[in-house]
Amino acid sequence: MCGIIVRAGVGDALGELLTGLENLEYRGYDSAGVALRRSDGEIAVCKREGETEALRSDLDADRLSGAVGIGHTRWSTHGAPSDANAHPHTDGENRVAVVHNGIIRNHETLRAELRDRGHEFTSETDTEVIPHLVADALDAGRDPSAAFRSAVDRLEGSYAIAIVVEDSDEVYATRRGSPLVLGLGETANYLASDVPAFLEFTDRVVYLEDGDVVVVDADGYQISDVAGDPIERPVETVDWNAGDARKGVYNHFMRKEIDEQPVSLRQTVDGRIENGRSVLSEFPPGSLSDVDEVIFVACGTSYHAGMYGCTLLRRRGIPATAVPANEFAHEPMPLSDRTLVIAVTQSGETADTLASLRAAEESPARTLAVTNVVGSTAAREADDALFIRAGPEIGVAATKTFSSQVAAIALLADQLEASGAGRPDRRADPAQSNDRDSHDASADTEGSISELDTLPDLVETVVNDGGAARLATQYSEADSYFFIGRGVGYPVALEGALKFKEITYEHAEGFAAGELKHGPLALVTPATVVVAVFTGRNDDRTLHNIREAQSRGAPVIGIGPDSARAARETVDEYLSYPAVDPDFAGILANVHLQLLAYHAAEIRDRAIDKPRNLAKSVTVE
Template sequence: MCGITACVGRDDVVDVLLGGLENLEYRGYDSSGIATQSAESVAVVKREGGIEELATSLDAIEPTGHVGIGHTRWSTHGAPTDANAHPHTDCEDRVAVVHNGIIENYADLREELAAAGHEFTSETDTEVVPHLVADALDSGLSPDAAFRAAIDRLEGSYALAMVVAGEDAIYASRDGSPLVVGVGDDRQYLASDVPSFLEHTSEVVYLEDDDVVRVTADGHDVTKIDGTPVDRPVESVDWQPEDAERNGFDHYMLKEIHEQPAALERAINGRVTADGNVKLEEFPRGSFEDVEDVMFVACGTSYHASMYARQMLAARGVSAQVYSAGEFATTPSPVDENTLVVAVTQSGETADTLASVRLAQERGARTLAVTNVVGSTAARKCDDALFIRAGPEIGVAATKTFSSQVAVLTLLAERLVEDVTGSPSEERADVLRALERLPSDVQQILDQSSVESLAARNRDRDGHFFIGRGVAYPVALEGALKFKEITYEHAEGFAAGELKHGPLALVTPDTPVFAVFSGDHDEKTLNNVEEVQTRGAPVVGIGSEESTAVAETVDEFIPIPDTHPLVSGVLANVQLQLVAYHVADLLGRSIDKPRNLAKSVTVE
């Protein structure tokens, strides 16, 4: 969950490294640092805290170098301190390494190295790597061979980048954590994520597990750990540099909320025909005729989007289940060659989801990645991939990617229903028309929403509860997740019918309840609303602007454009995103970088 950046050129790269770290700060922000190499040693500057702390130190120290690596950390082994910040070096400062992942056998390696006389200055698992490399260099190996010897001894997951004194090159490798090369004219780049160097180049090379790359100012060479050359294609990323900027918004999250109409346009564009049919070029009619069971594996927001899709499938007679990827990876459900395992992951790099995919494939299941990132590990490792086209999302709290995931999963669900049951759903034409209206409906919400004043009345409460049924249930869960992620206030989501089975004990006049109404079974949810109202809880209802029964029953009403019930959840979710955002803003929270969280969870 850390950010790696690196650059090699023919002039000073310190400013490029700092800019790359600023672009990756959403991946980790407990501490940060850079290392540049010279003929004699490696210069390291690293600091606990945000990038601004590092920038202040760099202004004072003024390091230089035309080869360098950088890192922004989200702590796993060891507290966020200067000593534990990356890069880490060997005893003589010849070798500097940055690392994302977990080295599972580091304790044994550390004990062995300490017995041989190596001295350690941090609590991290990463520090064993430069010492392993130094040991190999002392035995007479070249930097390239020493790097390979070191990584050959590692167990666990990693993305590693290394510089060595006197070497005008960056050495890097990955196993389970992402790394991508940026191909420039007079500079070459390396990072854990494309936005690090997107302002400099959109030409990229995605590395695969067990790849080793040597990057110089003139280019790059990719081999396997044993030295076998491999060809990794250069691809063009269609994101623009301004996509990763705030563009006048106070926070990335608010910008990305407002980007949802455009993201939805991209998600849907070309995938619905003029006569109201689904057109997925990757999956023509009949692609899923042999599927008997559908299993979704996902984490966090992607898990809620998967729940949404499962509701759509189950209601139309297709057997579907949703699993938390971390649970599926350790306690898998039975699968066979007629099972479709759909891995839903924004980044395509979520460790638990990738572990679930590997397990499903080992057991013979067909796998499909629904992801935002072309070239991601999930897209390459799964049998098939379907892209949500949301563009880069910088805010840790996912917003536009949830909407795009649901839109694309709706299209996938329509294709699955037709292939598995033998006929399209009765509601398909209406659902697809509603889906095509989604961009304009979301824009209407963004233009007219008045939840900012509501947010002021719902801050500093004892707790916040979110309820819904059908597709509104995962939206309630997602609403609670967004609220707790960025406000740090207690929030929980429940199936509306579950209130009386325990959660009702928590309801008081100081616990507002946000009730999501989809247009299906609203009368039942209204009964639940009355249950909490009799306990004194204020109720905020989110539902169709034409639902007078809801508006007249709840204490405060947030309208959404009238649409098909299976699509309404996306609109309700936008309003809940805005509620969470404005409450967090009023509380002065770190909205784009909520405490203890990182954007992409690349360790299990």
């Protein structure tokens, strides 16, 4: 949440800053602004409430220019969206301009102290104390670098910060708890909250870590700790391309990313299946054999992927639990050295999930990050990392990353099973637990992990099915939408409800199918649409639940296999997908649910890529 872009180089910075802001709008779009160091050394600031396009209009009139600049797109935490609360913030005299993501927890104390020394504040934000602290240090005779470090030393909380100072060609930045990545270009260098901000200009990056202080100018960069001691960080090449971060012919990133799921799934499974079994290079044979239980920690869509993973693992005889990260972090469960805690996070920067990961790291448990971003905080801090390889996702409502998360977790579940995880009897013979050929998959699962190889083509057929658009129109006047499912269909029902409420702003809830009669049925009326997920497993029980809803007059949309005749004949409308192992049926059903939500939001003319009050990457608790 919130996005930072910095550019220091040759030529005018404004165009690239605006491009970066537009690429970062998925992180926040309450307000936006830029600060540029002009050729005369002075700092010019332009900021305003609203999206980047509104800022661009103002800039066309102001005609700001400069080779060094910072920009910010805001998701409000302290203070409502307004011109005054927009970033960058200055010291009042435009000697220092600052952009900041995160929360300064001691800002009230610092503000009171600075006011006592004559500083005046014009916003409600916690950020505004930062430029005043830097200005205070400059007044005390410190150079810009020392002034910045002294200000950072006073801050408590989480932050990514970048500043420009008058008469300096350098940008000073640091991070603690909020992401910041350095981009190295041919004629300019960049800093941003996320790689897509500058992906059109360079694919060479340096992932900064907590406590790093970086000084960037047109010629290069230097990284050190707060004390000034040099630090070396590796330069990496990102394998995403700039086209992945553009809408192209699509009206919305969400629809583009729904359609990209066949590609993202192929990337997830490519090279990871051999002879019908999962082969993850991150985990050599036997490396997972000492796992007795698995605990998933995650938020939102990633939490639903973790719930899906629990079902896959339990079916393989491995105890598994999913816990919301915002609960686990503060009420952690008993963990042993045979517990594997899996943090599922698309960005690898989700604050609650990182807090859970750190709580687990203080225990004897082993930790693993399932993430989309190489170099992310979660990937660096966990004992191991499994990358989903879905490519950049820009839409706030996660789509292709859910599919890839589930596929990656399915691969991991297969490898855990083959290693004898959760089965002490197999560990008694180390040779057996390390020998994949000795494992009888048919004893534990109904299908083979090799079916994951067929999923991309099957998803393609669902993406091309136009049924969801028709049903979105047909049921657009409903008062409520209930989503139900069993087994892997349950987390998919929760995910379907989440997508629907996120982007349509309509009342939508998800339930385990059997829970419908334990309370929610009281809310079912003829104006309530019930969406039932069928997976080919325990569908007869789900049919009983939907008949209960139909007896109260509710129309029912079924989503299930082509071959599910009883389901098709019972429900009012049916969206089908090709035959697949029930373990993976939820992935196909979920694509229908994504399209249903998308078309329902499109009918209502919602801001699909920028739903109100939400941001893509939640980097504050």
